[in-house]
Amino acid sequence: MFSxxxxxxxxxxxxxxxxxxxxxxxxxxxxxxLLTGCIGxxxxxxxxxxxxxxxxxxxxxxxxGYRLPFRQYFPDxxxxxxxxxLHGFNDYSIAFEKLCQAMLRAKIACLAxxxxxxxxxxHTGLWPxxxxxxxxxxxxxxLVRHRYPEARIFLSGExxxxxxxxxxxxxxxxxxxxxxxxxxxxxxxxxxxxxxPWYQRWLxxxxxxxxxxxxxxxxxxxxxxxxxIEALRKMARDxxxxxxxxxxxxxxxxxxxxxxxxxSGSLRSDTLVMYGERxxxxxxxxxxxxxxxxxxxxxxxxxxxxxxxxxxxxRDLQAEQVFKDMIQWMQHQKIPTGTLxxxxxx
Numbered sequence: 001m002f003s004x005x006x007x008x009x010x011x012x013x014x015x016x017x018x019x020x021x022x023x024x025x026x027x028x029x030x031x032x033x034l035l036t037g038c039i040g041x042x043x044x045x046x047x048x049x050x051x052x053x054x055x056x057x058x059x060x061x062x063x064x065g066y067r068l069p070f071r072q073y074f075p076d077x078x079x080x081x082x083x084x085x086l087h088g089f090n091d092y093s094i095a096f097e098k099l100c101q102a103m104l105r106a107k108i109a110c111l112a113x114x115x116x117x118x119x120x121x122x123h124t125g126l127w128p129x130x131x132x133x134x135x136x137x138x139x140x141x142x143l144v145r146h147r148y149p150e151a152r153i154f155l156s157g158e159x160x161x162x163x164x165x166x167x168x169x170x171x172x173x174x175x176x177x178x179x180x181x182x183x184x185x186x187x188x189x190x191x192x193x194x195x196x197p198w199y200q201r202w203l204x205x206x207x208x209x210x211x212x213x214x215x216x217x218x219x220x221x222x223x224x225x226x227x228x229i230e231a232l233r234k235m236a237r238d239x240x241x242x243x244x245x246x247x248x249x250x251x252x253x254x255x256x257x258x259x260x261x262x263x264s265g266s267l268r269s270d271t272l273v274m275y276g277e278r279x280x281x282x283x284x285x286x287x288x289x290x291x292x293x294x295x296x297x298x299x300x301x302x303x304x305x306x307x308x309x310x311x312x313x314x315r316d317l318q319a320e321q322v323f324k325d326m327i328q329w330m331q332h333q334k335i336p337t338g339t340l341x342x343x344x345x346x
Contacts, residue, residue: 041208041248044116044123044132053139060113062139069093069120070113073100079109081152081330082144086137086161087112088312089189089253090242091235092119095158099314102323108330109151113140115164117249119240125215127252134168138176145179152181154330158314159282160253162188163260170263182270184326186313187282188290192261193254195286208251215244223280226312228319257286264290265297272302272329272336274322276309288346295342302329304338305345 047064054061060068071093083103085096093112100110114121116128116136137155144153155176157165162185168176169183193201207214226232235241271294275287294301304325306318313322325336 039209039212041212041251042126042246043130043248043252044126044128046129053143055140055143060136060140060143062116062136066116066136067121068113068116068136068140070111071097071100073104073110075104075107075109077107079107079148079151081107081154082109082111082148083154083156083184083330084137084140084144085110085112086115086155086157086164087118088159088161090118090245091158092240094119094238094240095312096156096314098319099156099323099326102320103327106327106331108327111140111144115161118242125242125246125249127246127249130255131173133164133256134171134174134176137164137168138174141176141179152330153179154182154184155180156184156186156326157188158186159189159311160256162186163190163256166190166260166267167256167263169269170266177268180269182272182330183267184272184274184329186274186322187276187279187311188260188273188287189253189257189282190261190264190286190290191282192258192286194258194261195283195289204247204251204254207247212246212248212251214247216247217244224278224310225281226310226315227278227308227317228312228315231312231315261286261290261293265293265299267294267299267301270300272304272326274304274306274309274313274325276306276311276313276316278307278309279311281311284346288342291342291346302335302339303342303345304336305340306338 047066049065051063051065053063058069060070062068085099087093087095092114096110096112100112103110115133117123117126141153155165165183165185166188168174273291291303306313308318310316313319316322328334329336
């Protein structure tokens with residue numbers, strides 16, 4: 001368990017009885033190890049290489065040389081609208097296959113890439129260093145903007161992907177908002193610590209500093225992510241979908257969700273928020289806090305609620321309606337079906 005120090009203990013009862021002072025000393029030592037961070041969350045190693053981002057036929061190359069596999073769906077003619085799609089936690093670019101196909105039918109180009117640590121990237125399962133997911137998004141957007149200077153670019157993120165978009169758009173450290181037309185957030189991951197029960201926060205903090213490499217599978221939680229059972233079965237068979245998640249990766253995701261909720265009132269782009277009323281992954285309460293912050297700070301946004309929608313809106317049985325609403329919103333034809341004032345939902 002202990003990565004910084006190996007300690008061999010006698011049976012607790014015997015050691016306690018024969019050496020009570022030493023026993024207390026070991027207890028205090030273990031506490032000190034936790035407090036000093038001897039054991040703690042592990043992230044991907046930093047690469048200090050600095051290059052100009054580029055891309056080839058199937059990989060984006062970020063500014064540190066990291067390769068991000070991507071899928072592209074482009075119409076025959078040069079596109080006037082492009083969607084860049086970011087997948088959710090433990091997922092990868094395949095998540096947007098149907099979404100991108102729907103975009104393609106509407107003559108809208110679509111790019112979906114594997115975020116670092118997921119899919120076919122290196123160091124799969126390890127959370128990236130702070131800011132790397134946002135920096136990758138900045139690099140991708142800049143490359144697409146350079147290649148298609150006249151196109152309208154929209155960002156679409158599901159769950160964790162939406163949180164990455166939010167934190168990139170709200171930060172002056174990245175220039176993402178300068179190069180896009182709008183953002184579409186599907187079930188954004190904003191379940192921050194401030195909205196979690198105390199015991200959940202406590203258990204995560206304890207686990208990440210004691211067993212950061214432990215990989216719980218989530219079996220037994222009885223959480224349904226979508227009503228599309230065939231899609232769930234396909235994900236279960238897909239070796240690139242992470243099934244058992246490191247505790248320190250969950251910790252990294254939680255940090256991201258903290259930041260996403262914190263900056264939700266600071267978004268500077270037109271935004272469409274989409275949420276399923278049957279979402280069992282991201283609760284209603286933090287979603288309402290996000291919407292309230294956006295409304296209070298006058299963020300330009302529309303909110304669409306799907307009464308029969310689950311968390312994976314892009315894979316749900318009613319996904320085609322979700323895609324249709326996204327296309328309508330991007331084309332400014334009309335407000336999507338189901339749009340309502342957040343106050344009527346919250």
